[in-house]
Amino acid sequence: MGLSGWLMRWASVRPLVVTGVYGTRTRLLVEAEMARRGWAVALSPGEANLVVVCGVPGEGLAQAIRVVWEEVAGPRALVELLSDATPDVVVAALDGAVVALADEPGQRRAAAEREPPSWPMDHGMDHGGMGHGGHEHHMGSPGGVAMADRGPDRDGLKLDRLHVPLGPVLADWPSGLVVETVLQGDVIQQATVHVVGGVAGGVSFWDEPWVAALEGRPVTRGEAERRRAASHLDSIGRLLAVAGWPSAAMEARWLRDRTLAGESRADLSRDHARFARRVRRSKILAWMLRGVGTSAGPGASPEEDVLSRLRRWLDRTGDAMSALDDTTPLVGDDGPRGPVGERPSAAALAVLPRLLDGAELAAARLIVAGLDPDLDQLAQEPLHAV
Amino acid sequence: MPSEVLGLAAALAALVWGAAALDARLGASPQSRLVGGGVARPWREAARLLVQQRRRTLLPDVLLTRIGVLTLLLAPVLAATVLPLGGAPVADLDVGVVWFNAMEVCVWAALWLIGWGANSVYPLIGAYRYVAQGLAYELPHMFALITVAVGAGSLRMTDIVQAQHGLWYAVRMPVAFLVYLVSALAMAFWGPMGQPLGRDLAGGVPAELSGADRLLFLAGRYAVLVVVAAAAVPLFLGGGAGPLLPAWAWTLVKTVAVLVLLVVARHRLPAVRMDRFMGFSWLVLIPLTLAQLLVVGIVVLP
Known part of the structure; x- marks a missing residue:
């Protein structure tokens, strides 16, 4: 009333x-x-x-x-x-x-x-991802919550150590991913990755055309390239959102939705070319993304920075869009994230903790968005990566 | 005097709504823009927040949060009292520039208190970011303001407007003006300088606010944006000077122009992170503003 x-x-x-x-x-x-x-x-x-x-x-x-x-x-x-x-x-x-x-x-x-909120008393883990890190305390703890412990940080100061999970409920974040972090200020001292699974037994939406082709069902290359373009645009939208450029992220998602809705090759190619030019030309974006996500250490694949990954996504989206009308049967298993049989997202998760150690939170979000692992690729078996 | 206060309040409120509506319009999705979406969003958002219940985090510091939210709203209003809106300002202080800057620094405290008070990680990191941002922009910003004061030989806003008879300071000291525009974005934690409220931080400083608290926060945030835009008019754009129209109208036109520029910047430019910007600010902007100050100082000296 x-x-x-x-x-x-x-x-x-x-x-x-x-x-x-x-x-x-x-x-x-x-x-x-x-x-x-x-x-x-x-x-x-x-x-x-x-x-x-x-x-x-x-x-x-x-x-x-x-x-x-x-x-x-x-x-x-x-x-x-x-x-x-x-x-x-x-x-x-x-x-x-x-x-x-x-x-x-x-x-x-x-x-x-509605009942008054019940607070989980053991801290961090149970907070469902929106991170009330809070202050841990060992004796006389206020409200039963422990205070933060302390340790030396990278600048030689003694700072609070907060145990904060990033995800699984977080905007512009791979669904199902949880990164358990030890934070000092906004610097991640230590990161471990795990996945909160769902109901197993499906196929990743982004890999569908390639999986179907491998199983012998008829799929045209045009259909698969449409899916590939949409997948990259989804990743680009996420990365640009995390990078703090909401209008460009919105444009990427609009293109993605139009691609999935089956719009014509000519319109999509033209608008994508304009969008890609806009993103490439931004000097500020290049300044902010250059050198993020590289790690000096030896080991697994993605050693390039977030900027080059973004540019590669833009290129591949353009290439995929020029093949939207291709009616030849799809051959090969090279999905948006790599060979669909090899679960490239598992490899991406494996390198994640090493890339995140010592990163500031903003850089960490960019690194995750730059890899954009598709956890549906690994839902067939519960994964407890390091 | 009461009519001036009322006029100031009405102008602030109208510009706050205008900025929010323009921002919503520019930020609306292309699909909804076709059917005229966006402009009503500030009202609908206000309606939602008015009926929404307050929420609490675990062990918050409610008093500090409330002080922070009220400060965020009061500081820009108090800063606006020294701005001449055509005629005389509500309070024509002889240290008007210092007063304006002091109120702007209160915004630092406001954001820090809100970020701290929630006892939650993302708001706290947002508050860290704003303090780091303050370190990056405040010195170039102060040198830009000092350049204006040296040029006019006064810290009183009306004197500064008088001193621009003939040539605007935006033309006479362009570096100071450009630095002021950058620091305006930073002060209002807006657009490219909006990372204290970053999307990567689940909304940052106000992430845990809901209902009336969030409504006041948003009103304060837009008020800061409007006031830093309005301050550019007496400082750099000749105040109410202009042909045909009365002084108050010119002040309004110029304020709206700067405000539109700031709002559009948000939708054109990606965010700037302080770990990269800090070096640029101290190594490039500070020397530039000092050089500008030197040039103005030499010209002014008899």
Whole structure:
């Protein structure tokens, strides 16, 4: 009734999107529909009034989602979509969320029934990724929370050590990835990587055409290149968002959505060429990305910096777009991230801890976005990498 | 006097809304822009935050957070009192430039308190970033302001406007003006200098704020942006001077022009990280502003 009811009907919707394993297809549908409606995404539970879960989360992710849901202030709504949701289902679910958010009596009832937040007392791990690092304390701990321990940092100062998980619920972050960090200030002293799995037994959305071709089903090269272009544009959008260039990230995602919607080669190639020129020409972006993610140490493959990876994605997207009309059968297994049979994302995860050690948080986010591992590639078996 | 205060408040509120609407319009997705999306977003966002409940993190420092949020709103309003909006400012202090700068430094404290108060990692790191940003931009910024004060021979805003009769300081001291524009972005933690609220930090400093707290934070943030844009007018663009229109109208036109420039910059330029910018600021911007100060000092000396 009255003013608050009117405000609730008029209020904007800020969704926090969480993706489970094999939820990529649904996430793309949700993101495209949100863009059509002009909804801006929420970056944290504090900013959100809607949580959208794409795909079925496994146990670890489900627990993180429960914590995040508890942190969302009312009025709020939750939408859960399966990995095979159709566009109509997505539209109907988001419409339903809008109705639920404007339903004043319902929201009041939910608020009255809501229990006061229960804080997990052992710290860090259980915080579902939005990292209330807090201060650990050994004796007389306030509120039962331990204070941070301390140690020398890289500048020879003695600083608090916080144990903070990055992910699994984090904007512009590979779904299912958790990086357990020991932070001093904003410098990662130590990083370990693990994956919160989902329901196993599917194929990565980005690898589908190549997997299908390997299994002997007819796939044209044009279809596969369309998927490849969209995959790279998705990665580019993520990287540009993390790099703090939201308008360019939005352009990349718009191109991605149009590519998946089946737009013609001529339009896409022209607009991609313009977009790629804009990104390449940015001196500030090059200044910020150059030299990030290289590591002097010996070992595994990706030794190039984030800037060269971004440029390679732009090139490959352009090449893929010029082959959109190719109707010859697809041969080979060279998917967007490399040979689909060899699970290139597992290799990327293996080098991640070494690349992240000693990195500042901003650089760490860029490094992860620059590799953009697709964890659906390894969901067939639970992975507990170092 | 009361009419001036009311006029200032009304102008600030209108410009805050205008900046937010333009920003929402430029930031709207291409699909929704076709159907006119964006401009209503500040109102819809305000409606959402008005009905949203407050939330708490584990063991927050609520008092410090509240002080921070209120400071973020009050500091730009107090800074605006020394800006001449056509006629005399609300408070024509003889140390107007120093007052403006002091209020701007209060924004540092505000962001630090908000980032600290939530007892949460991402806001805290956002606050670290803002302090690092302060170290990078504040010295070139101060030298730019000092150059203006030396040129006019006064720290009073109205004297500075008077001294630009004939030639704007933006033309006479272009380096100081450009440095001021960069530091305006940094002061308002806006656009390329917006990493204290970075997307890579889940929103950074205000990540844990909801409801009325977040609404006040956003209002304060846009108010800082409007005031740093408005301050460029008396400092560098000749204040209300101009043909035909009255002084208040020229002040408004020039303020809007600078504001549009700052908002558009956000959608054109990628973010700058302080680990890279710090060196540039100290090794390039500080010497440049000092050289500018030297040139102005030699010209001014009798």
